[in-house]
Amino acid sequence: MDCMIKIYRHESVLGFYKGMSFPIASIGMVNSVLFGVYSNTLQALTSTSHQDRRAQLPSYTCIFIAGCTGGFLQAYSLAPFDIIKVRLQNQTESRVRPGSPLPRYQGPMHCAATILREEGFRGLFRGSGALMLRDTPTLGLYFITYEGLCYQYTPTGQQPSSTTVLVAGGFAGIASWITATPFDVIKARMQMGGVKQKAYKGMLDCIVTSFRQEGLGVFFRGFTINSARAFPVNAVTFLSYEYLLRMWG
Numbered sequence: 001m002d003c004m005i006k007i008y009r010h011e012s013v014l015g016f017y018k019g020m021s022f023p024i025a026s027i028g029m030v031n032s033v034l035f036g037v038y039s040n041t042l043q044a045l046t047s048t049s050h051q052d053r054r055a056q057l058p059s060y061t062c063i064f065i066a067g068c069t070g071g072f073l074q075a076y077s078l079a080p081f082d083i084i085k086v087r088l089q090n091q092t093e094s095r096v097r098p099g100s101p102l103p104r105y106q107g108p109m110h111c112a113a114t115i116l117r118e119e120g121f122r123g124l125f126r127g128s129g130a131l132m133l134r135d136t137p138t139l140g141l142y143f144i145t146y147e148g149l150c151y152q153y154t155p156t157g158q159q160p161s162s163t164t165v166l167v168a169g170g171f172a173g174i175a176s177w178i179t180a181t182p183f184d185v186i187k188a189r190m191q192m193g194g195v196k197q198k199a200y201k202g203m204l205d206c207i208v209t210s211f212r213q214e215g216l217g218v219f220f221r222g223f224t225i226n227s228a229r230a231f232p233v234n235a236v237t238f239l240s241y242e243y244l245l246r247m248w249g
């Protein structure tokens with residue numbers, strides 16, 4: 001609440017939409033990498049199509065491996081878009097007050113160009129190690145939760161109902177943020193390294209320094225708000241996925 005009030009006072013309602021254009025432009029591509037790699041890996045591991053898998057749930061090990069593979073590849077396609085989002089979101093100069101200093105990054109393209117100029121191509125992938133550690137096991141757990149709940153609440157051989165898909169997708173999103181939040185905190189700090197604070201020497205340095213300075217609670221910052229957001233976002237994501245597969249699968 002304190003964060004929300006301060007953003008509103010300092011930056012007006014526009015503050016809540018910072019860094020939004022790049023995620024919107026990239027989400028389709030990033031999700032198609034994730035869901036495409038997941039489905040194809042599971043198909044390769046189990047030699048069954050999406051529809052066959054409804055009758056006989058593949059083993060949780062196969063689902064986990066396929067989810068982790070999707071998560072690993074998703075992390076690398078997401079990294080350059082994510083760093084731009086994080087840098088723009090952390091820029092707190094007010095856009096509405098006349099006479100306030102010009103922000104360091106004036107938009108996503110300017111942000112990308114500045115990172116390339118000042119930090120090189122590798123700058124766009126800063127924090128991608130933490131992003132990969134965040135998304136690899138997380139997406140394994142994400143798909144296990146989703147497939148497990150759908151299987152549990154669907155009569156054998158039938159397709160899950162829209163309500164089941166929405167609820168299972170929502171809970172999968174929340175479950176994924178449980179494992180993701182500690183690495184999400186580290187990733188964001190690494191991505192901001194060199195801009196607002198001293199750059200960390202590496203991921204371990206970032207973990208140890210954050211823990212020493214702020215205690216264990218630092219690794220769960222933002223969990224509540226991320227989970228509240230995760231339920232509707234992932235409910236709709238899985239509903240779209242199921243509908244598209246039924247239409248074209």
Ligand SMILES: CN(C)C(=N)NCCC[C@H](N)C(=O)O
Nearest residue numbers: 138142173176177180230233
């Ligand atoms: C980092 N985490 C938690 C995940 N990658 N979770 C799986 C999907 C998340 C979804 N796109 C969302 O934004 O909630």
